[in-house]
Amino acid sequence: MAALLQKNFDKVKNRINPYLHNNRISPLLDLAENKIHVERSIIALGLSGIFAIYLIFGCGNDFICNFIGILYPIYASLSAIHTPEVRGGKKLLIYWIFYSSLICIEYLGHSLFHSLRIYWLVKCIFLIWMMKSGSIIIGQRFITNVDLTDDVQDGEEQQEEVPVEEEQEEVPVEEEQEEVPVEADQEVPVEEEQEEFQFEPEQEEAQVQEYIEPPREKVDVEALITANGNSSTLDLTMKGLNADEAKTLMELLQNNKTLTSIDLGGVNFDAIGAKHFGDALQKNKTLNTLRLFNAGIGVEGVKYFADALRNNTALTTLDLGRCQMGDEGARHLADALQHNTVNILIYL
Numbered sequence: 001m002a003a004l005l006q007k008n009f010d011k012v013k014n015r016i017n018p019y020l021h022n023n024r025i026s027p028l029l030d031l032a033e034n035k036i037h038v039e040r041s042i043i044a045l046g047l048s049g050i051f052a053i054y055l056i057f058g059c060g061n062d063f064i065c066n067f068i069g070i071l072y073p074i075y076a077s078l079s080a081i082h083t084p085e086v087r088g089g090k091k092l093l094i095y096w097i098f099y100s101s102l103i104c105i106e107y108l109g110h111s112l113f114h115s116l117r118i119y120w121l122v123k124c125i126f127l128i129w130m131m132k133s134g135s136i137i138i139g140q141r142f143i144t145n146v147d148l149t150d151d152v153q154d155g156e157e158q159q160e161e162v163p164v165e166e167e168q169e170e171v172p173v174e175e176e177q178e179e180v181p182v183e184a185d186q187e188v189p190v191e192e193e194q195e196e197f198q199f200e201p202e203q204e205e206a207q208v209q210e211y212i213e214p215p216r217e218k219v220d221v222e223a224l225i226t227a228n229g230n231s232s233t234l235d236l237t238m239k240g241l242n243a244d245e246a247k248t249l250m251e252l253l254q255n256n257k258t259l260t261s262i263d264l265g266g267v268n269f270d271a272i273g274a275k276h277f278g279d280a281l282q283k284n285k286t287l288n289t290l291r292l293f294n295a296g297i298g299v300e301g302v303k304y305f306a307d308a309l310r311n312n313t314a315l316t317t318l319d320l321g322r323c324q325m326g327d328e329g330a331r332h333l334a335d336a337l338q339h340n341t342v343n344i345l346i347y348l
Contacts, residue, residue, distance in 0.1 A: 013041040020044055034237055034265035034293050037321055037347070055121040062106075062113075065120040069099055069127040094135040094143070099127070221248045225256075233261040246273030250280035253287070261289035265319075274301030281308035281315070291319040293347070302329035306336035309344070319347040 020029055020040045029040040036043075055061045073095055080089050102123065106113050113119050126134070228234050236249075253259065274297045281287070297305070302325040309315070325333070330348075337344070 012045070013039075016044060017041050031237070037293060037319075052121055055124055056117045061117075061120045065124045065127075066103075068124055072131055073099070090139065091135045094139045095130050098130060098135070098138075218245075221245050222252065225249075225252050230258050232258055233263070234259055235263045236267060237263050237265045247276040250276045254280050254283050256284075257286055260286055261291075262287065263291040264295055265291055265293040267292075268296045271298065271300040271304075274304045278304035278308040281305070282311045284312070285314050288314055289317040290315060291317075292323060293319050294322040297323050297325075299324070299326050299329040299332075303332045306332040309333075309336040310339045312340070313342055315344060316342060317345045317347075321347050 017040075020026070029043065032038075032043055033040055055065060058064075073092060077092050077096075080092060130138075224236065225234070253262075281290075292305075295301075302320065302323060305318075305320075306329075309318075320333075323329075325348075333346070337346075
């Protein structure tokens, strides 16, 4: 039974994951993942469950349901006014017919619908389905003489009404070229084929990489440390430090006596940056919490941090979740902990 539930739960997670990686909400979900260390699909399912419970038992659930039902359709209707698209207009008309009909029915049976607590949850799900594809399905099945699959039906009808005079263009006939006799010793000139310009593999790969990954903004580490003042915590989440910036950060932290907690979640350290951090960690005596969740340091980076743990006596909390350490990185970490004399809490 547990295996069946887990299988169905994984199917739901895989189905909603593509919707959680779009450009609008992905930065917020990345930040939430780094802070609470929970997958975005589980966060979304948890929030959906809380919202569903509120629609059943919460105060003002009818208002929230109806507000959700008009929020996007109003925006789509205003956009449709400025566009000649036919299908979008018919889809919205069908939606508004059903929405207004439900409002009228609810007004007549006000006490009945408010006694059925699950009604507002069911209505909200129905309205969302209508926004997505339900109005098209209902229109095709129950409304006759309406073709919702033809987006430009009106435009095509106007084109058919315009008569077009068929004129045959005169096709020029090429004159036969006279054959030029060629002597035996005479060389016939051959047209040279134009060479096609091609990028070198390295040049083409560099251009593709530049298009996919735009230039990264430089992080002013010294300014961040200065702005942090005498605070005991430093949050550099999602800053994306390179090796030189990591080296600068570590040089500033070696003599720092106030910082006790640093959050470097999602900074995408490379191996050289991890080495600089590990060297500084061996000399630091005040830092007790270090978070590297989803920092991408890899096996080699974990090795440098493991070497630092052999001599560090101040660190009590280390977060290495989603650092892609693998089996080899885990072995380096386990070997280092055998020589560490401090009770340290490690998140993997």
